[in-house]
Amino acid sequence: MGYTDIIARYSDKPGGLIEAFHAVQKELSYLPEEVIVEAARIFNVPVAQAYGVASFYSMFSTKARGKNIIRICESAPCHVAGAAEVVAAIEAELGIKAGESTADGSFALELTECVGQCQATPVITINGKAYLDVNPAKIREILAEYK
Amino acid sequence: MAEEMRIVLRNYGKIDPLKIEDYLAQGGYKALEKARSMGQAALIDDVKKSNLRGRGGAGFNCGMKWSFAASATADQKYVICNADEGEPGTYKDRLIMENDPQSLLEGMAICAYAIGANQGYIYCRGEYPQVIEILNQAIDQAKAQGLLGDFDIEVRSGAGAYVCGEETALIESIEGSRGEPRFKPPFPPVQGLWAKPTIVNNVETFANIPVIVDKGGAWYADIGNPAYPGTKVFTLTGDVNNRTFFEVPTDTTIRALVFKFGGGIRGGKKFKAVQIGGTSGAFIPESLLDTQVAFDAMSAIGATLGSGATFVLDETRDLVDVSTRIAKFFEHESCGKCAPCREGTARMHELMKKLNEGKGSSKDVALLEKLGRVMSYSCLCGLGQAAPAPVLTTIKHFPADYNAKLM
Ligand SMILES: Cc1cc2nc3c(=O)[nH]c(=O)nc-3n(C[C@H](O)[C@H](O)[C@H](O)COP(=O)(O)O)c2cc1C
Ligand code: FES
Numbered sequence: 001m002g003y004t005d006i007i008a009r010y011s012d013k014p015g016g017l018i019e020a021f022h023a024v025q026k027e028l029s030y031l032p033e034e035v036i037v038e039a040a041r042i043f044n045v046p047v048a049q050a051y052g053v054a055s056f057y058s059m060f061s062t063k064a065r066g067k068n069i070i071r072i073c074e075s076a077p078c079h080v081a082g083a084a085e086v087v088a089a090i091e092a093e094l095g096i097k098a099g100e101s102t103a104d105g106s107f108a109l110e111l112t113e114c115v116g117q118c119q120a121t122p123v124i125t126i127n128g129k130a131y132l133d134v135n136p137a138k139i140r141e142i143l144a145e146y147k
Numbered sequence: 148m149a150e151e152m153r154i155v156l157r158n159y160g161k162i163d164p165l166k167i168e169d170y171l172a173q174g175g176y177k178a179l180e181k182a183r184s185m186g187q188a189a190l191i192d193d194v195k196k197s198n199l200r201g202r203g204g205a206g207f208n209c210g211m212k213w214s215f216a217a218s219a220t221a222d223q224k225y226v227i228c229n230a231d232e233g234e235p236g237t238y239k240d241r242l243i244m245e246n247d248p249q250s251l252l253e254g255m256a257i258c259a260y261a262i263g264a265n266q267g268y269i270y271c272r273g274e275y276p277q278v279i280e281i282l283n284q285a286i287d288q289a290k291a292q293g294l295l296g297d298f299d300i301e302v303r304s305g306a307g308a309y310v311c312g313e314e315t316a317l318i319e320s321i322e323g324s325r326g327e328p329r330f331k332p333p334f335p336p337v338q339g340l341w342a343k344p345t346i347v348n349n350v351e352t353f354a355n356i357p358v359i360v361d362k363g364g365a366w367y368a369d370i371g372n373p374a375y376p377g378t379k380v381f382t383l384t385g386d387v388n389n390r391t392f393f394e395v396p397t398d399t400t401i402r403a404l405v406f407k408f409g410g411g412i413r414g415g416k417k418f419k420a421v422q423i424g425g426t427s428g429a430f431i432p433e434s435l436l437d438t439q440v441a442f443d444a445m446s447a448i449g450a451t452l453g454s455g456a457t458f459v460l461d462e463t464r465d466l467v468d469v470s471t472r473i474a475k476f477f478e479h480e481s482c483g484k485c486a487p488c489r490e491g492t493a494r495m496h497e498l499m500k501k502l503n504e505g506k507g508s509s510k511d512v513a514l515l516e517k518l519g520r521v522m523s524y525s526c527l528c529g530l531g532q533a534a535p536a537p538v539l540t541t542i543k544h545f546p547a548d549y550n551a552k553l554m
Contacts, residue, residue: 015323016323049324053323056325056482059307076476077235080469113479116274118237118384118456120390125274
């Protein structure tokens with residue numbers, strides 16, 4: 001399905017712009033400029049306003065990024081449980097820094113705040129799926145699921 | 148010493164959350180039936196009598212809030228469940244929604260009846276896609292059984308913005324806009340979603356409602372601390388032995404929470420500090436641990452109950468480092484609408500980083516105190532007002548940590 005059809009599915013939902021962005025991102029992993037322009041047209045709002053929404057929320061990206069989105073929680077409970085070592089291990093494994101994507105477009109690495117799985121810190125999520133009690137030794141195996 | 152008492156988690160582990168039959172077998176939806184037979188005024192009176200106060204952090208009297216929306220005249224009213232749960236260290240709302248989604252729906256349906264609304268929304272944080280699925284299934288099942296009557300509930304997903312937990316920012320987000328808090332008044336019960344009377348309540352608040360209606364307001368008012376009766380769910384993180392959750396009456400002390408339920412500090416180390424209410428909460432020293440975990444008791448010691456997140460730190464932890472991390476959180480999550488928060492959180496993080504790197508002086512500490520004071524009364528919403536609390540309370544209660552890092 002093209003992005004126009006995806007956005008149009010939400011057009012009669014009041015305030016459905018955010019839901020539409022979520023749906024497009026599920027397919028494309030980010031919100032390209034033409035998606036924002038098209039969404040503005042369909043929801044009948046200025047492009048600047050649609051862009052304002054896209055850029056406000058941390059789960060939306062207006063820049064191209066890798067397909068599998070790794071998010072590392074660095075909120076205080078994960079921080080004291082060793083989140084920084086997990087960040088370093090993933091950076092080393094993928095050869096990129098937080099905020100970057102791998103050259104083959106398979107992974108994006110992002111820092112995030114609490115994802116609500118604090119019973120087993122530190123926590124990372126990949127495409128929304130949580131991995132608990134993570135440590136540097138577990139990283140290679142976890143990432144292998146997505147390679 | 149206090150024991151665990153499960154009201155909102157009453158069905159935890161006892162039912163299959165995806166089978167409405169299980170919920171019905173536990174007496175589910177009997178309260179909604181009873182509420183409808185009581186009539187709106189008597190229902191709201193009973194909720195008032197229970198003295199149930201919001202579990203989302205602000206502690207406002209639930210029945211009172213409902214009465215404002217009930218008395219407003221409008222062609223349309225809304226019920227919103229705040230399931231944004233962004234406060235770091237908190238996962239209690241997820242526990243309720245994952246394990247007993249129908250109790251939330253029943254609570255919302257009772258509220259809808261009380262105020263005369265036929266449309267509800269659950270605003271669930273985007274980090275919980277699996278919960279959104281559970282909620283949608285639960286709604287379908289309740290509708291298929293005809294239990295909700297003409298009350299419709301739609302789940303909306305957040306997209307990673309802590310500030311959207313603030314009720315007016317949440318409303319903006321449901322409307323499809325940037326999640327920036329509104330000026331108040333008007334408050335949502337008078338003018339909320341699409342300018343219509345709207346009740347916003349937390350997940351845990353709603354989950355209490357069926358039990359209150361079933362057993363009566365007077366029964367509930369008698370549990371725990373009389374000024375903030377009932378139970379509260381706490382999620383324990385950090386250096387405790389039992390990093391898990393507990394639902395306890397509100398007259399439980401912080402000490403019992405950490406040492407009895409939490410099982411004390413891990414690795415035989417000594418207690419240093421506990422931060423309650425999430426990342427915007429105060430850091431509390433050993434000397435104040437005999438405080439009850441009720442709203443006003445916590446305010447009296449300059450702390451908050453907040454979401455009930457309980458973050459425990461042992462003697463080896465450096466509170467300057469932890470507070471620096473927290474300051475970064477607020478800089479990132481400030482929505483930028485008001486200057487004291489947008490600029491204040493950035494400067495606060497800058498100063499904390501300087502101190503944490505050993506490059507700061509006592510002048511910087513004094514500046515932080517002043518900045519924090521100004522922010523706490525000049526920021527537009529609770530985010531900026533509460534942001535300085537971790538820094539101010541660590542300076543106050545743990546000055547040695549700062550002194551050790553001064554230039
Ligand atoms: C920055 C900020 C974040 C908040 N986050 C939440 C949240 O995640 N969940 C919640 O229920 N209330 C949150 N609140 C409180 C809400 O504004 C509101 O008071 C609450 O949803 C009302 O419901 P209650 O009366 O049942 O507690 C937050 C407030 C602020 C200022
Ligand atoms: S603090 Fe990391 S998941 Fe909650």
